Amino acid sequence: MTKKSSLLLFSASIFTSSLLVSQPILAQSISEAVAQTIQSNPTILAESNSRLSADQRITQARAGYYPTVDFGIGTGWETTDNPSTRAAGKGHHESMNRDEANIAIRQMLYDGFATKNAVDQSESLSESAGYSVADTAETTSLRAVEVYLDVLRREELLGATEKNLESHERIYGQISQRVDSGVGTRADAEQTQGRLALAKSNLESNIGNLQDAKSSFLRVVGNEPESLTDPSQECCDKAPANIEDALKTAQHQHPALRSAIAEHEASLAQAKGAEAPFHPRLDLEIDATANNNIDGQKGHNKDILAMARMRYNLLNGGADKARIGQTEFLSEQAKAEAEIAKRQIENDVRLAWSALESSTSRLQYLEQHVKASEDTRDAYQEQFNVGLRSLLDLLDTENEVLTARINYINAYYDRIYSCYWLSESTGKLLEHLELAAPAEAMTVASPQ
DSSP, rough: EEEEHHHHHHHHHHHHHHHHHHSOOOOOOHHHHHHHHHOOOOHHHHHHHHHHHHHHHHHHHGGSSSSSEEEEEEEEEEESSHHHHHHHHHHHOEEEEEEEEEEEEEEEEETTHHHHHHHHHHHHHHHHHHHHHHHHHHHHHHHHHHHHHHHHHHHHHHHHHHHHHHHHHHHHHHHHHHHTTTSSSSHHHHHHHHHHHHHHHHHHHHHHHHHHHHHHHHHHSSSSOOOOOOOOOGGGGGGGGGGGHHHHHHHOOOOOHHEEEEEEHHHHHHHHTTTTTGGOOEEEEEEEEEEEETTEEEEEEEEEEEEEEEOOOOSTHHHHHHHHHHHHHHHHHHHHHHHHHHHHHHHHHHHHHHHHHHHHHHHHHHHHHHHHHHHHHHHHHHHHTTTTTTTHHHHHHHHHHHHHHHHHHHHHHHHHHHHHHHHHHHTTTHTTTTOOOOHHHHHSSOOO
16 A cells, blocks of 8 residues: 555545544434333333233134034053953953044034123223223323433533532632632631532532433433433423313323223123023034944944034032122222223323413513523622622522522423323323324224
């Protein structure tokens, strides 16, 4: 390689590296974070597998409509002592090798609707499991929204404490110069140093809080937070016009309520199925056997039977009646649990709506508080410079600014979270984020 080509290669590598370094880290939007959560969160995956498991119960129940085929074969030794062996004059018994082969086909014709009700029950349970997937996806997605906003919140709170620390360091520098020049007092320096130490402590606390928020983000979403973006008020723009609309939407769409209703429907089918033992069972049976050396008689035996058989249990100690009573109570329990779910959802909607209204009304006043406290701080700084304000007044205004900023930041993110919470409480969070529910919930979780 020539010296010129080496130089060109070196320049190209430097240029490529600079391009890689200058590439911005792609921001992760709140919708992307939620989508990642839906795909990878183990809670949602576990619920999805529960739905798939419930689907298999439908196939098991439907098997009752189809025939069963059983085949058996055996060989061994038999000794027989009966009138036939004794009459043959060979003593009291006959010993020989025994061979058997049989096939039995059974087709249910009537079973008191036990199979039908078992199918209805399993289908309702599958529906319930599907709605549970949708509900878990909504709940976990809200948790993802919460940790996403918490990282943004903690970053801004950290920024506020950093500014507060910078202000205290600037004031401490001014006081130190005054003390050194003989204008200020040692008490002023000590007081400022104490406030500076508190500002450093606040900074360290917020650094820890940010790390905790990032850890929670990793646990829920599945990746480290990188370049998160403020979602602004997008979700709030989709909020219902009033609480009555929110409640109506939740009652018709929330997957938790629909899951509970499907559970009740399953319990009703189970109660109907419990009545099957009070009906006769009718089966079509075909049996064929091919045996050798049976009951002390040498030779081949073959039988073929085609029978319609009815079986009717007349007494089993009252177990069937108790089973009906049990399923009726279970049905009432499922009905009550559906009512519990309805009331809980209504309570969540009202809480979310109240939180949204409260944070919205507070936010404008807290914004005014920040502006007023910053203006006061700036005015006090000028007055302090000319000796019209005490050091304590100046330090207090810095803390007032910090408190105002913290209150505003918290209210700002509380309002955004309340909007997403309201969407989740009505069962429309994923819809508002323009995301699809997991595949296991799609057949039952689509808006009607």
